[in-house]
Amino acid sequence: MDEDRVSMHSASNNNPFTSAANNALWSLQGHNSGHPVNSSPAALPQNIFTNPAIQPSSVINLSNSSDVVIGPMTQYQGPVTIYQYMDATVEARSMQAGAGINQNRNNVSSSVFQNMSTSSKLLVLLIIVVIIVAAVIIYIEIQQSNKRSEPGPILFGNSYEHGTFPNLGNGHLVIDRDQWGASELAKNLIIPLKHPIPYVLITHIGVQSKPCENVYKCSIKMRTIQDSAIAEKNLPDIQSNFYVGDDGNVYVGRGWDYANTYANNTLSVTFLGDYGRYEPSDKQLEATQYLLTHAVVNKYIELAYKLVAQNQTKSTKSPGANVYRHIKKWQHFYPCGIDDNPKCGVELGMPKVWDAKM
Structure with missing residues (x-):
């Protein structure tokens, strides 16, 4: 390698502007002299590189050149991954x-x-x-x-306490006085019933009373009957011991322990309606039989009790021809007062057995 080329290489390494100026001078020399750009620099004057008065310009104009790089250039062979770090x-x-x-x-x-x-x-x-x-x-x-929506248990009991629904069987419920809304004006009853009771007396409401088919309507009818007994008839309470609705439920009147107004020494069961005009329902008839079976089992009435209709004891249409037609076929029906049969109650030695006081 000659001395001029070594001198140019050294200047190029020390100053990037010198390198750029050298490249530009190479380009100018080649253009002016008609030689290629890559011709030997030996023909250039030596004082261009050795004279300190000649300084490279900070502005370089290039024309008709390609792939020109000013300053260092780094080349990588193969894949490159660049990571960015935050300060x-x-x-x-x-x-x-x-x-x-x-x-x-x-x-x-x-x-x-x-x-x-x-x-x-x-x-x-x-x-x-x-x-x-x-x-x-x-x-x-x-x-x-949520607790109220849950149905309570149906209880079987003899006391008919408030809040209980004794089940007589087959869905026949006993609706207590408090549950059908008995009046507080009712007075204490004074004539007790001695158990077991020998007679069961069947009656009806009559006076063109329409049968009630649900607890709501039957409860209204029970309150109406009681109000009439107290206000109009001057009675201490509702007349009968039990009432049976067309809905197949039994409604407590005077209950097991006090005499009814129809006859002493009897347990009266009244059909809620006029059964000279209407037919009793199968549920109503069945509920009455279930009630009497319950009374026998619990010794409220005699085992061989006598079942009679009210029209056998006095001149009346009660319990209605349609009810009477059914009950006279029942096992315990007693034909007293009919045709040549003795009057009802004579065998008890009480000629006034049918005379009720209250």
């Missing part, structure tokens, strides 16, 4: 900025609450307490409504 200082500043925003929000909220007057604070607290109390009340009501 820890920048990241810390970002975190502090976010914390500052949250802190500002908290400060705003706390400052709003602090700026509220005492009355406003009390109002807010009162509203919160009211909401909590309302939520508790609603929860309790929902729980109680």
